[in-house]
Every structure is written in structure tokens, then in C-alpha cells.
Amino acid sequence: MTGVGQKLFAVIGGLFGLLLMVALMTLPGHGTEPAPEADQIGGVQVVSSLDVSALKPGRYNFYFDAGWRNSGQTILVPVIVLKGAKPGPRLLLTAAVHGDELNGIRVIQRLADEIATDTLEGTVLALPGVNQTGMNANSRYYVGSSGGGFMVDLNREFPGRTEGGGTAELFAGRLWTGLLAGQADIVVDLHTQTQGSAYPLFVFADFSNSTAQEMAYALMPDIIKNDPGQKGTLETTFMEQGIPAVTFEIGAPKQFQKEMIDRAVAGVKNLMIQQGLLPGTVRAPKAPPFVGSSYTNIYAGVGGIAVLHVALNQNVEKDQLVAVLYDPFGREIERYYAPHDGRVLAIATDPLREAGAMLVRILQ
Ligand SMILES: [Zn+2]
Incomplete structure (x- = not known):
């Protein structure tokens, strides 16, 4: 050579x-x-933590790795980020924390499509489907498999924990520490009533926080309930940290109700104008909301078939007939009357009622 x-x-x-x-x-x-952060599913990046402040303006889709199923597979929670061209407040939107409450999923998808990030001032961090195990199982609850199976109300588990026992607590803790904590200045948690019942467009808000009160009105609901919240809910967990948060109830579960979704989209946009994320003028609702602070549930005394005599969002007077319960042959069992004046906040949509099931809820 x-x-x-x-x-x-x-x-x-x-x-x-x-x-x-x-x-x-x-x-x-x-x-x-490859780093775990480089994983992609269907072109969507999988992340185990996310810092919205580090993103450039634009729209982003992510899957957040929020824990594991019993098979070892990960639970992936979808995340949409709208990062505005200008700095401003950070709005967090969450949907389906209860896995059968679906209208909020469509509200987030619609907002993500309709809001142009070049006119947005601030950031929208949106989770269109928080409770993946509940959604898979058609259930309100976080559905686990340990011990022959269990169901936990995920919206009593926040901020969760990052180690130790408690499957649902660990899931909540991973969401809280990796995705939610420190990433929002204002929060709207989107829900509906649970299966077999319905709400109008309705907001839970704690008026001791003036921004939460303003936000409740900006959403243009039919009804607002002013209350101090409930431990372990997303709303109350943020409020305890001084971050204004409301729970926005959008109708009935397990369906997309177009009129409700349209109104909720308009309400969230109005809130975004009010809070300085979008240009424009804050709208007043067509009718002012009914505002109350306590409600009474009227329960079926025995099991039976209920016929309601009131509709959602209707005014009722004390002693007004609200429902009649029948046996399987159509024979009357019991009559139910309003215990006080008020507004119908929730109704049973499923006529089959077991003893102790709610028929009508009246807010005063
Ligand atoms: Zn709910």
C-alpha cells in the first residue's frame, strides 16, 4: 500500500x-x-414540570406526566399554554377535576382556538381534563385500583403530597408541585353538577376576597353562591395562598351543552378583559345574577320516581310544591315543599331517586 x-x-x-x-x-x-422532556406522543411534548414564564409568546400543547397507573404506565394530563405577546396576569383554567364534568373541556378548547396570543397580555395555563382516571371510568372520582378498587373525590385532595401513601393525594401533589403552584395569579376551576342532576350557569366564590367577587360577576352567571369554600378544593387551596380563585359550574355532566359552553366562553373572555389579559370593555350580564350564601337540599325520603314541579334558576316561595315522588305503579308516595323562599340552584335530572338522593336545591 x-x-x-x-x-x-x-x-x-x-x-x-x-x-x-x-x-x-x-x-x-x-x-x-434522550431526556424525559424530549418524549413526544402524537407530536405533543411530555413534560414532568413546566415553567410558563420561560416560554416564548405563542400557543403550546403539552402532556404533563402526573403519576402512574398500576401497570407502570404514566398518567398524562393535557396542558394548553397561551403565552401572550405582552406580559400580564397569569390565568389558570382547569376542567374535569371531576371526571364526568365535561362542558369545561370544550370551553378551554374553544378559548384556545379563539384567543390570539398576539393580542393576549399575560398567560393562560389551561388543563382540559385534569382527572384522567375518572374520565376513563365515566366517574366523578379519582378511580384507583388498590385494594380491589377505590374512588376518591380529587377536589378534596389538593394540594396533595409528594411522598408517602395515598394514590389520589400523590396525583394531586404531582400536579400541584410540578404544574400549578406558583404559576397563576387568578384561577377559574370549571365544573358541572354531578350525574343525575344539573346546575344553571353558577359560580362559587368567597367574597372576602374582592378580586374573587369581581371575577364571579364578570363570568356573567345566573347564580353566585358566596361562601368560604371547602378544604382540599382547587379553589380553596389557591385562596389559602392569597390567589383569587372561583369555581365555575357549567350546567350538567356527561354532555356538551352548546348554550352553556357559549355562555361560559363569553364569561371567561369577559373576566380576561376585566383582569387585563384581553383588550375591550367589560360587559354587564343581561340580567344580574341571583346571589345567595346558603342552600337547602330537599331529599327523597324513600326511594321512588320523582316528578319535579320547578325548573332550574326559578324563583320559589316558602311552602311551594317542588316535587312529587311516585311508586313504580304511579301511585303518589310523598310531596315535597320549599322550606324557604329562594332560587332553584340544582335539580335532579334522573327521575329514579333512592332514599336520601337530592331532588331540588334551593339557594337563599
Ligand atoms: Zn365538580
């Missing part, structure tokens, strides 16, 4: 070695593996 030939052979040999090294490094279990 000539000198030139030897050099050429050495160069080719060196290149071959380099290619072999690169090939080995890309094989599973060799060399540098």
Missing part, C-alpha cells in the same frame, strides 16, 4: 469507527438517552 493509500485507509477507518460509535449511542441502553 502506498503512503497516500495508507492515509486514505486510516481516514475511512476513522470515519467507520465514528459512525459505529454514533450508532451504538443511539441504541437503547447505550450512551446518552
Whole structure:
């Protein structure tokens, strides 16, 4: 072999070695593996933590890795971020914390499509489907498999925990620490009534926080309930940290109610104008909301078939007939009357009522 030939052979040999090294490094279990953050599913990046302040203006879709199923597979929670061209407040929207309450999912999808990030001042962090195990199981609850299966109300588990026992608490804790805490200045948690019942467009808000009170009115609901909240809910967990938060109840579960969704989209946009995320003028609702602070549930005394005599969002007077319960043959069992004046806040939509099931809820 000539000198030139030897050099050429050495160069080719060196290149071959380099290619072999690169090939080995890309094989599973060799060399540098891709960071978990680089994982993608259907073109959507999987993240185990997210800092919205680090994102450039634009729209982003992510899957947040929020824990594990019993098979070892991860529970992926979808996340949409709208990062505005200008700085401003950070709004958090969450939907389906109860897995059968679906209208809020469509509200978030609509807002993500309709809001242009070049006119947005601030950030929208939106979770269109928080309780993945409940959604999979058609259930309000976080549905676990341990001990033969269990169901937990996820909206009593926040801020959760990051170690120790409690499957639902761990799920809540991963969401809280990796995604929610420190990333919102204002919060709207989107719900509906539970299966077999319905709400009008309705807001839970704690008026001791003046911004939460303003937000409740900006959403243009039929009814507002002013109350101090409930431990473990997303609303109250944020409020305890001084972050204004409201729970927005949008109708009935397990369906998309177009009129309710349209009104909720308009309400959230109005709130965004009020809080400085969108340009425009804050709208007043067509009719002012009914505002109350306590309600009474009227329960079926025995099991039976209920016929209601009131509609959602209707005014009622004390002693007004609200429902009649019948036996399977249509014979009357019991009559139910309003215990006080007020507004019908919730109704049973499923006529089959077991003893102790709610028939009508009246707010005063
Ligand atoms: Zn709910």
C-alpha cells in the first residue's frame, strides 16, 4: 500500500469507527438517552414540570406526566399554554377535576382556538381534563385500583403530597408541585353538577376576597353562591395562598351543552378583559345574577320516581310544591315543599331517586 493509500485507509477507518460509535449511542441502553422532556406522543411534548414564564409568546400543547397507573404506565394530563405577546396576569383554567364534568373541556378548547396570543397580555395555563382516571371510568372520582378498587373525590385532595401513601393525594401533589403552584395569579376551576342532576350557569366564590367577587360577576352567571369554600378544593387551596380563585359550574355532566359552553366562553373572555389579559370593555350580564350564601337540599325520603314541579334558576316561595315522588305503579308516595323562599340552584335530572338522593336545591 502506498503512503497516500495508507492515509486514505486510516481516514475511512476513522470515519467507520465514528459512525459505529454514533450508532451504538443511539441504541437503547447505550450512551446518552434522550431526556424525559424530549418524549413526544402524537407530536405533543411530555413534560414532568413546566415553567410558563420561560416560554416564548405563542400557543403550546403539552402532556404533563402526573403519576402512574398500576401497570407502570404514566398518567398524562393535557396542558394548553397561551403565552401572550405582552406580559400580564397569569390565568389558570382547569376542567374535569371531576371526571364526568365535561362542558369545561370544550370551553378551554374553544378559548384556545379563539384567543390570539398576539393580542393576549399575560398567560393562560389551561388543563382540559385534569382527572384522567375518572374520565376513563365515566366517574366523578379519582378511580384507583388498590385494594380491589377505590374512588376518591380529587377536589378534596389538593394540594396533595409528594411522598408517602395515598394514590389520589400523590396525583394531586404531582400536579400541584410540578404544574400549578406558583404559576397563576387568578384561577377559574370549571365544573358541572354531578350525574343525575344539573346546575344553571353558577359560580362559587368567597367574597372576602374582592378580586374573587369581581371575577364571579364578570363570568356573567345566573347564580353566585358566596361562601368560604371547602378544604382540599382547587379553589380553596389557591385562596389559602392569597390567589383569587372561583369555581365555575357549567350546567350538567356527561354532555356538551352548546348554550352553556357559549355562555361560559363569553364569561371567561369577559373576566380576561376585566383582569387585563384581553383588550375591550367589560360587559354587564343581561340580567344580574341571583346571589345567595346558603342552600337547602330537599331529599327523597324513600326511594321512588320523582316528578319535579320547578325548573332550574326559578324563583320559589316558602311552602311551594317542588316535587312529587311516585311508586313504580304511579301511585303518589310523598310531596315535597320549599322550606324557604329562594332560587332553584340544582335539580335532579334522573327521575329514579333512592332514599336520601337530592331532588331540588334551593339557594337563599
Ligand atoms: Zn365538580
